[in-house]
């Protein structure tokens with residue numbers, strides 16, 4: 001490879017691609033060529049940097065200068081100033097919220113420098129479509145190590161000693177899963193990577209695959225060697241076309257290098273991977289439903305007493321792990337269990353459930369200034385994630401709650417901001433780690449509405465095989481809808497609690513088993529909001545629109561808006577009357593409370609109460 | 610492509626090392642060529658080209674080559690700053706492609722400052 | 737109905753029951769729905785009963801039994817997008833296209849759907865139209881986005 005004095009790492013994760021990063025890459029290459037710099041400057045498309053809200057992103061190496069929100073128009077100036085004359089362009093640098101001066105270096109931006117990268121170790125540093133670059137950063141050297149210097153049981157012991165726990169939801173100790181599968185009878189054995197990522201609000205698996213697919217392949221190869229498997233599947237959701245494409249390229253390149261196939265590294269070890277597409281069903285993220293889907297059946301889970309490590313895919317022993325779990329494995333092999341256990345909380349030396357080790361990737365979204373992917377050591381507090389990395393709540397609003405674990409998790413209130421994030425503490429608080437979604441809510445969000453949102457999701461995605469989940473979530477949803485429409489009854493809270501208990505106890509799989517968590521935690525920490533909805537028929541955050549009353553301030557409407565009439569024309573019910581320079585009026589009889597008038601008024605004349 | 614062996618991993622790593630190392634911002638030394646408008650018109654591009662050629666010929670992987678703006682002393686352009694990790698940076702002035710090659714040999718590789726071409730010793734840091 | 741595409745798909749995925757979901761996904765992509773004639777042919781070629789195919793097709797969200805529009809507008813209602821106001825965007829598009837979620841306009845130009853998380857939560861709220869993705873969508877962006885895909889007048893006026 002030729003040396004280049006500058007490497008332009010243009011982010012080509014889905015978020016930045018949506019913001020035209022491919023066009024920007026093309027324009028950069030053209031401009032660089034026009035200036036005769038093509039032998040000095042190389043433009044590289046990388047995977048997601050995690051700071052998606054600021055996209056499209058670009059990092060100039062070796063200096064580490066970080067540019068955000070780059071547009072095609074900026075490029076000629078950028079190339080001339082920075083790459084020709086060596087003067088970084090201030091205008092394109094990131095200015096943190098509340099700060100005046102831009103921060104030139106990536107390593108100085110608090111969103112990045114508070115993070116600790118293990119699963120995302122190569123993010124933004126390699127071109128995910130070039131296997132050589134991954135190898136240059138150490139990919140497949142852990143595989144070389146296990147194939148030449150370790151026996152399969154030694155690999156299993158190492159992973160057990162590291163305390164690694166599944167990153168896909170349940171936090172099951174990975175080493176134990178491998179050991180049971182290794183000992184299970186039946187041939188062949190299968191390895192599966194769960195890239196279904198159904199949790200709405202989580203995108204770390206997508207990011208890992210888009211940015212560093214070889215880390216996942218290597219993890220699976222190591223697992224296959226440890227367990228004694230020769231066939232692997234990656235089950236990836238159909239909604240992720242870019243990730244699927246990068247994965248397919250990675251598998252292809254690994255095959256060309258003989259890193260997949262027969263006689264890997266000339267050691268006689270053989271393993272190959274197929275990529276299977278999901279077809280849009282949340283429940284297919286559940287391990288048994290996923291296997292049914294790979295077999296070409298409908299994705300209905302089965303009871304847990306039959307273990308998939310013994311009777312999994314095609315009824316044969318199967319080891320299924322999440323993308324992030326697989327991507328973490330090679331680092332543990334290279335750096336050792338001791339290094340991994342030095343990060344995180346608790347003690348796993350005697351009890352594999354005794355602590356949470358290593359790092360976890362969270363997708364930090366919702367009402368925070370810096371949204372994106374963050375990888376942090378276990379045990380960090382929610383406050384550090386939301387305020388130090390996330391920059392706090394935008395527009396001077398008040399923090400209300402953070403939701404972790406998606407539809408299976410729960411809402412945590414401000415009083416728990418100093419909670420240490422690990423498997424045990426989150427579960428104790430009524431939530432869970434889940435796949436790592438972390439959605440921040442402010443005073444404008446209604447907790448009853450959010451509970452209803454998650455329940456509507458699980459109700460819709462319930463596969464319908466078992467009655468408690470199918471009917472129970474339905475009745476819970478009806479109750480919540482009643483409350484948000486102002487028809488709630490005093491006894492509804494008790495009813496919700498009873499139904500929750502029943503659905504959790506009697507459901508076949510963890511979808512139903514955890515579906516009530518959002519309801520239970522919102523009842524536990526935000527009970528008074530339910531009571532206001534039920535007794536006063538009011539939604540304090542004005543989200544439940546059936547409870548709102550829309551009126552127009554006549555003064556503002558005339559003095560500021562001169563009776564502009566936008567609300568009148570947009571109202572789907574023709575409930576608003578008025579004319580130019582005359583105050584408009586909402587007819588409460590006709591109003592269906594859609595809220596359009598409130599959204600379209602540019603003069604804040606529409607009031608909600 | 611033939612199947613690779615374990616030894617090949619190291620070979621591939623070597624091959625891409627300069628790229629990846631530079632992206633990580635690590636390096637044994639850093640050479641900054643000052644490429645302001647004045648520098649470029651005085652011939653800084655030639656100096657840069659010469660350095661790039663040396664890097665390629667010698668397969669240099671652990672040295673960062675970068676540019677910066679005008680160093681402020683336009684009359685002595687082209688200029689470059691050589692910074693060996695852990696040592697004070699040295700500014701060289703009135704450069705040509707042959708001079709920079711000599712500096713590369715004697716200072717960057719040999720570790721001795723080429724005093725004939727140096728302007729200042731231990732001036733301001735560049736990073 | 738032209739079945740040339742189907743033959744290519746089956747050749748690529750294999751004519752056995754295990755390939756069913758992959759075949760159906762490809763059919764959905766090519767024909768924009770699962771036409772009854774095609775389902776029948778898939779049933780014969782892959783030796784699976786048509787009832788089983790409908791079982792699969794109605795279980796997974798990716799499949800549609802009705803013809804879909806040329807442009808599929810999907811509004812994300814994942815958690816981040818819900819918190820960011822995705823519902824209002826969806827309602828605005830419903831009004832502008834005069835079509836309800838889950839339905840297709842009579843001229844087969846647009847289908848409108850809600851989806852749960854497209855994995856770009858950092859850009860919430862997110863809308864996609866076929867392959868194009870729009871992030872941080874505001875009510876006022878909606879007419880501009882829709883206009884790109886139609887020459888007809890969309891919506892009442894810019895909000």
Ligand SMILES: Cc1cc2nc3c(=O)[nH]c(=O)nc-3n(C[C@H](O)[C@H](O)[C@H](O)COP(=O)(O)O)c2cc1C
Pocket residue numbers: 165166167168169170171172174194195196197198199282283284285286287288320321322323325326435509510511
């Ligand atoms: C309804 C439901 C959905 C799930 N979705 C996912 C998912 O999208 N991705 C995932 O990795 N695990 C998901 N899981 C968890 C898996 O069943 C399984 O525990 C996990 O993938 C195991 O991998 P790990 O041990 O590496 O975490 C889901 C579980 C349930 C019950």
Ligand code: FES
Pocket residue numbers: 200201202812813814815816817818852853854855856857858860861862
């Ligand atoms: S919630 Fe909309 S993209 Fe994730």
